[in-house]
Amino acid sequence: MDRRTFLRAAVIGTSTSVAFSFSVAPQALAFPAQTGPSPYGGLGAADANGLMLPSGFTSRVLARSTQTVPGTSYTWHGAPDGGACFADGTGWIYVSNSELSSGTGGASALRFNSSGSVTGAYRILSGTTRNCSGGATPWGTWLSGEETDLGYIWETDPTGATAAVRRPALGRFSHEAAAVDPDRRVIYLTEDETSGGFYRFVPTTWGNLSAGTLQVLRESGSTLSWVTVPDPDGSPTRTRRQVSGMKVFNGGEGCYYRNGTCFFTTKGDNRVWAYNAVNNTIAIAYDDGLTSNPPLTGVDNITAAAVGDLYVAEDGGNMEICIITPNDIVAPFLRVTGQSGSELCGVAFNPAGNRLYFSSQRGTSGSSSGGITYEVTGPFRTSL
Template identity: 90%
Template sequence: MDRRSFLRAAVIGSSASVAFGFSVTPQALAFPAQTGPSPYGGLRTADANGIMLPQGFTSRVLARSTRVVSGTSYTWHSAPDGGACFADGTGWIYVSNSEMSSGSGGASALRFNSSGAITGAYRILSGTTRNCSGGATPWGTWLSGEETDLGYLWETDPFGTKAAVRRPAMGRFSHEAAAVDPDRRVIYLTEDVSDGGFYRFVPTTWGDLSAGTLQVLRESGGALSWVRVPDPDGSPTATRRQVSGMKIFNGGEGCYYRNGTCFFTTKGDNRVWAYNAVNNTIAIAYDDNLTSSAPLTGVDNITGTTVGDLYVAEDGGNMEICVITPADVVAPFLRVTGQSGSELCGVAFNPAGNRLYFSSQRGTTGSSSGGITYEVTGPFRTTR
């Protein structure tokens, strides 16, 4: 039996592995998302920016690494990665990490007015290393993770007025993404190593990340439980090696919470997972080995919309951002051409949900100094 057939049999045979619709009250059990038609139709010929989009959508370049952002005096950072949007009066802010090493990482922000014009650009985090992904909080901060052994999570101010704060209570490990669950008042965290854990941080006081309990997901006899990590500092024993029976995930990447479910990706096996926090179960929402003619490979950053669509960016593959619908259909939403030496990241919607932001980390040059940050506008779905 090949791996695809074996995994499909495992999915059918185990309730813990069966994927479900993306509603908090699933309408029906289903296999992991299958290839199908996009709700936006097929991709059209690449535009002037080299991006293939559905009918009615357009793209624009917002910033290029090592170059001054138009209309500002700020030089955009190299190797743009994870990002998120924040409301700013009648406008909004897009924050973007910088996955540079040796203390050259950090994060920057672009500020937009109500019409979408850039009105400012500035640094919100400096002197850190390999800031890959992160997550937005309900109290208006950006959590930026260092993807390195004993890396920290930093809490930053998208408005650039307050100094960034290191949050050691949230653990020292190869931090990737964070997703806030306001219902259970916890923050889920992914770890980007091949034998990583899936964590959650329980703050002592909600809205204050200076103190709390770091837990990791454990599986025993098919049952899941959250277990306290004895030493969040991760030294001398790594956090992922402190709890016996910890459920292992192969290369944790993006993380996104909605309506009782935390979706997260693992690049080592090209999967999108769905952790149902209400029932404390986990499912495979997408697996390229369980999907015919799988369009999504190199899964990375993930975000979603109020109608239930998930958008997953590729690190590799054919440089696509794919959409996974609540009907468990996966299809390409856009494709970036001429940039095979790069990866797509930083997917985020503005507060109104009608503009999508993302970056090509190394652009057309294949170098961290060639990063490009884009905006896509068009008729995004508001109903399904």
């Protein structure tokens, strides 16, 4: 049995008929996703910003690392990474991490008015290291993870009005993304290690991350269970080495929760996973080895549109953000040209769902000082 057939059988064997749908949509029966036509059609020629987009879509550059954000006095941070949008009156705020090392990381924010014009830019987190990805909370904060050994999660205020707070109860490890599950009142966490775990944090009081229980997913045969990590501080024994039988994931990256399912990515095997929190099962939603001519490689940050489409950014590959539809079709949504030494990250929709934000971490220069943050506007679909 070849790898493709074996893995396909393994997915079916887990009896996980997980739905991609975020509202009412058909149950996904064709995991893993297969290469097919995008609902937006093919990509056009590169625009003035070097982006290849579907017909009807346009792009603009919002900020460049080490340069002043137009219309403000704020210098945009280097190595922009994970991001999210937050409602702000009639406008919104886009938060972006900075994956710089040695205490020079952190996070910044762009503020928009109702027409989409940038009205402000400012720092919301400073003095931290390699802030890679994170996640938004229902109570309006941004969880910024340090991708370093014994890294922390920092809870930040997108408005910048309140100082960021370190949250050690969420564990010390190489943090990537966080996704809040308000239905079970837990927070899922990915770990960027080749032998990493998939965690969840159970707050003692919902909405307060100062205390709670850190758990990791364990697999025994075909049974999954959440097991408490004895020492979330990770010292002297790292969290991923404390629970026997922990299910290992090869380089955890982005994660995104919606309606009972947490989708998360692993870069070591180019997979998108679907953890069904309702049935406590897991499936491979995408694997570049299980589809012909796979468009998506170097999987990294992930977000979703309200209609149910997943958007996955590439770290490497051919610098694309790919779409995975509720019908399990994977296709390129956009491509960034002339930036092969970079990676795409920070994918996030504004609250209305008609503007997509993302960054090229190292831009055309291939350096952390060359990062570029973009906005894409167009006819994003609102129904299937």
